[in-house]
Amino acid sequence: MIAEAQRFFQPRQLTPWRTRTAFGIAMATDILQVALGPFGWAFADEILDVIAAVTLTSLLGFHPLLLPTFVVEFLPVADLLPTWIGCVALVVTLRRRERASQPPPAPTDVIDV
Numbered sequence: 421m422i423a424e425a426q427r428f429f430q431p432r433q434l435t436p437w438r439t440r441t442a443f444g445i446a447m448a449t450d451i452l453q454v455a456l457g458p459f460g461w462a463f464a465d466e467i468l469d470v471i472a473a474v475t476l477t478s479l480l481g482f483h484p485l486l487l488p489t490f491v492v493e494f495l496p497v498a499d500l501l502p503t504w505i506g507c508v509a510l511v512v513t514l515r516r517r518e519r520a521s522q523p524p525p526a527p528t529d530v531i532d533v
Contacts, residue, residue, distance in 0.1 A: 431481035434515055442479045442512070445472060446504035453493075454500055469493040472504055483511045 432438060449472040453465050473490045477483075489507040492498045 429477075429482040431483070431515060432479065434480070434512060434519070438479050439512055442476055442508045443505070445475050445479070446502075446508040449504045450502045466494065476504070476508065480508070480511055480515070483514070485510055485514075 449468050452468055456464055469490060473486060477486060485507050489503050492503055
């Protein structure tokens with residue numbers, strides 16, 4: 421149980437499929453929230469935010485930027501902004517920079533006898 425929770429919060433490898441899916445979920449969530457309007461329909465905005473936060477965390481792994489995005493979405497007018505799209509774009513950019521700044525793995529010396 422604890423190992424599963426730790427795996428949920430670890431960064432995931434950014435594959436093209438994960439990146440496209442995360443952007444698709446973020447766009448769908450933001451579009452639905454704009455369509456619902458500033459008042460939402462009986463907490464539909466909040467339900468969408470919870471689903472988006474959990475799904476994006478499972479796709480991309482936990483990142484601290486997901487928390488303020490989740491909190492800002494509970495403000496009545498802020499959910500009309502494309503905050504999920506912006507958050508996914510920032511997380512993907514930061515993860516790519518982290519990966520690019522890491523040194524390549526050292527070659528292993530394997531001698532076949």
